[in-house]
């Protein structure tokens with residue numbers, strides 16, 4: 001159990017999908033917010049709302065009166081819909097909002113300027129790029145604030161995301177590269193893990209052993225970088241005996257320009273965030 005004092009603010013999550021769940025699960029488990037102060041709504045799935053209600057004890061309903069009241073009463077309104085649903089989803093709630101409510105967005109690419117336009121007014125905004133590891137308190141979030149965010153709102157927004165991992169405050173345009181590095185980042189690591197597990201199985205390990213060894217290897221490697229403070233390149237050299245197995249493996253990765261592909265993938269994700277932001281800005 002955490003001994004953190006819970007925030008008193010009410011938080012409404014518009015969208016109750018994967019990333020919303022990772023945030024409210026994380027802040028509840030860390031004792032940063034109490035379930036009664038959290039409300040969530042989605043577009044169509046009552047089963048999903050029932051699941052989040054039963055699992056986390058939060059309030060979640062699509063009943064129009066309770067939905068509207070919960071959004072009106074919220075101190076913080078978190079926008080968690082897919083980019084394609086952002087324009088309509090934001091316009092639907094705009095009439096319920098007051099200019100002193102903090103709007104938090106996790107939507108990739110969506111700029112604060114476009115959010116203001118969809119809302120039809122100037123609101124304090126914290127634009128963020130979290131990742132799904134927030135679920136277990138190991139998230140990595142980039143965050144940027146609009147000019148009208150009060151110091152209190154700023155510290156509450158930071159507390160929410162610091163409760164579920166590390167936070168980097170960045171200029172808004174840098175959120176695109178944050179998306180490329182850490183927003184989409186868990187998927188690159190899972191991709192490598194999938195390949196390591198299937199190679200282990202191909203080599204004769206049971207699925208269970210291949211999975212266990214891979215998971216511990218990734219966990220240990222990340223923890224080594226964090227704990228020793230050594231550069232990943234330095235740690236890699238310590239694994240690599242001259243003319244040994246690791247050298248043979250790294251040579252194959254180099255021949256296939258895997259490092260270059262990973263860098264390009266990160267930059268491509270950032271570029272995609274910019275493209276998505278541009279498409280959203282062009283919507284009316």
Ligand SMILES: NC(=O)C1=CN([C@@H]2O[C@H](COP(=O)(O)OP(=O)(O)OC[C@H]3O[C@@H](n4cnc5c(N)ncnc54)[C@H](O)[C@@H]3O)[C@@H](O)[C@H]2O)C=CC1
Nearest residue numbers: 015016017018019042043080081082083085089106107108
């Ligand atoms: N999944 C991830 O790793 C990350 C996602 N994001 C961003 O989070 C956002 C959501 O992504 P996911 O959680 O993966 O999607 P998801 O599909 O799991 O959840 C989206 C939710 O929004 C709801 N929704 C759609 N229109 C709505 C409306 N008009 N009113 C209320 N709810 C509405 C849907 O019913 C659903 O519950 C995206 O914009 C994405 O860019 C940001 C960081 C990481």
Ligand SMILES: O=C(O)[C@@H]1CCC=N1
Nearest residue numbers: 108131179183184185
């Ligand atoms: O794939 C996406 O667009 C979202 C943003 C970062 C992670 N998932």
